[in-house]
Amino acid sequence: MSTEAHPIVAVPYVLEIVAFLVTVVVLVPMMKRIKVSPVLGYLAVGAIIGPYALGWVSDVAGVQHVAELGVIFLLFTIGLELSFERLRAYSKLIFGFGSLQVGLTAIVIAVAAWTWGNSVQVAIIIGLCLALSSTAMVMQLLAERGENATVHGRTSFAALLFQDLAVVPILILLGVFGGDSGDSLWVNVGLALGKAVLVVAVIVIIGRYVLRYLFRVASATRSVDVFTAMILLAVLATSVATGMAGLSMALGAFLAGLLLAETEFRHQIESEIEPFKGLLLGLFFMGVGMNIDFVMAFDKGIWVLLSVLGLLGIKAVIASCIARLFLPTWGASMRTGLILAEAGEFAFVVIGQATLTYSLMPADVGQFMVVVAGISMALTPVLAWLGQKVEEGLQTQEPALEVAQEDAGRIHGHVVILGFGRVGQSVASVLASQGIPYIAFDANTQLVKAMRLKGEPVFFGDGSKVDVLERAGIAVASALLITTGDVTTSETMVKRVHAQWPALSILVRARDAVHSHNLIASGATSVVPEALEASLQLSGHVLCALGLPREEANACMEVIRRNNYDALPKSKMSL
Structure with a gap:
């Protein structure tokens, strides 16, 4: 055996x-x-x-x-x-x-x-x-x-x-x-x-x-x-x-x-x-x-x-x-x-x-x-x-501003985001991945509730009001990001913030070239025209679909992007 x-x-x-x-x-x-x-x-x-x-x-x-x-x-x-x-x-x-x-x-x-x-x-x-x-x-x-x-x-x-x-x-x-x-x-x-x-x-x-x-x-x-x-x-x-x-x-x-x-x-x-x-x-x-x-x-x-x-x-x-x-x-x-x-x-x-x-x-x-x-x-x-x-x-109905003020009192050098839709959430995700603190506001109560359930520092509030921004620690913030799509509201926000805190960097989502000029004139530090960026992205995909190499398509789009941004007033624009 x-x-x-x-x-x-x-x-x-x-x-x-x-x-x-x-x-x-x-x-x-x-x-x-x-x-x-x-x-x-x-x-x-x-x-x-x-x-x-x-x-x-x-x-x-x-x-x-x-x-x-x-x-x-x-x-x-x-x-x-x-x-x-x-x-x-x-x-x-x-x-x-x-x-x-x-x-x-x-x-x-x-x-x-x-x-x-x-x-x-x-x-x-x-x-x-x-x-x-x-x-x-x-x-x-x-x-x-x-x-x-x-x-x-x-x-x-x-x-x-x-x-x-x-x-x-x-x-x-x-x-x-x-x-x-x-x-x-x-x-x-x-x-x-x-x-x-x-x-x-x-x-x-x-x-x-x-x-x-x-x-x-x-x-x-x-x-x-x-x-x-x-x-x-x-x-x-x-x-x-x-x-x-x-x-x-x-x-x-x-x-x-x-x-x-x-x-x-x-x-x-x-x-x-x-x-x-x-x-x-x-x-x-x-x-x-x-x-x-x-x-x-x-x-x-x-x-x-x-x-x-x-x-x-x-x-x-x-x-x-x-x-x-x-x-x-x-x-x-x-x-x-x-x-x-x-x-x-x-x-x-x-x-x-x-x-x-x-x-x-x-x-x-x-x-x-x-x-x-x-x-x-x-x-x-x-x-x-x-x-x-x-x-x-534990989600309570207490005024969000009080919570926001408590949150802001513990941080400085943060970014204040006004508008937490798709654009605001995308930017917040990048900030979080880099360990950069932020506080966001939005007028949509359902969105705010959903974000807070995920642990995000998002609060209900009207970002056009100075007292709201003060309670969010805007005086010690590193930048203000405005993502709202409303033309009039965003221009009003920029004017008020720039008048109160002229040294603060204000970055704004713009609707088009005209809106971009108005925002910069109101005091915005940097603007991003969404119509321009969307058209550039689509143009790049079209060129690639027609057989142009990706590197050449990107270079072409960058030239157009630079020319459009250069047309904006230089005194306030930073790229």
Whole structure:
């Protein structure tokens, strides 16, 4: 009788891969059809095939090591959508909201864990690791729902970025509690932070000069394989560098994305990396589902339920209250708090090391915490839905001007938008993507309500009134954008604003050439004639349809555009 192993056994994780691909091909389209997040499908399949259910997967740790690449690629793509300049706009939220959220949440959870009979060291570790939220879960859901650029989306991202930075001191503290070093806590902290800063500085300095050159070399080969390999090398090399320094590997990938966001290869990189990110993230969510121990969940059902609800409640309340210090409304604050209420993937790492590596935490306590963390993460889509409903329910009929004044009192250098139709929304989307704050007004109550439900800083008001603009912080704004299509109204607005704030940049959507001349005469800084732009766009398409190369058509249209704009008065026009 032959004792040779079955061929399937020779291929590691083949059953897991098959189950994962079946999920992608069959379950995900079904979930999208019924308008349910595919994340729930991945979690459910992972829980079913995991060691605590059907038992098809026994090496959960091995699967998770591969699946963690999903989080790495997710942070890389987030970095690609930002830049160092745009990141500075988030600094207040990152180090203000983020630090307060992590610190206060960790203290409250640690006190609760200590009261429940855990040692001081174990309580501190539990508090710190459960204070963090799931970057993968939250960012994926925000992307699916198109909420990355909303108020709660930007605030959540800032908090998650700070949490990635907090990984370093938490791991240092875990090592100190484990007794792996004879040095003092402050010596360990100083050395680790110094090494971390050095590694980040080296990545940024070298990356700025080397990455662009390497990608130019790779693109010159005109080989998709070489270009894709260069992307993977950039992501994994920076991730390994930060990982060896004790930082989060995802933070290294984020830095790589930031560096490449400033290059001409950004859009091609996004296109090539998207399949890797999507598939590996799905595998990561399945790995989370595999950690849910149904036996323990049923044996200690009431305690698991109370612990999950307690964790979600504590984190949601604390994050919501802190967010209210930085955000204009309770609706946006509570929506932020709810989507950050779950535990994060880092909890599995810390609890595993505290239990197995350092023997700080009893095995049964560690497994209980893993189950609570896993279930809370599985509830993230529900929390996102609940946050939306809570914000909708908190929409009040209070005068929008009071809210606008409160919002404007917290920002400066913002853009005030009068008219939030298609043009205003398009401009606002660009501003949000660049991290530039804005406050918008519109006279359509239904539109205002719909936009505020999405977390947009849009208010009902008459932009032709000076007091409305004053409450919107026009005196400290960087520019005023008027998108209203009414000729008389826009000219009246320009005259009043220019008379009151002559140094303010006023940008206006114009109907035609005559309207453009009148607006500039009234004090507009810059105008865009919509009739001219629409005709130029159509003319360009016609030329291309007739066989003229795109570059020549664009050059022709640019000459016509320049001639028309040059006909406007030069004293007020800026292009």
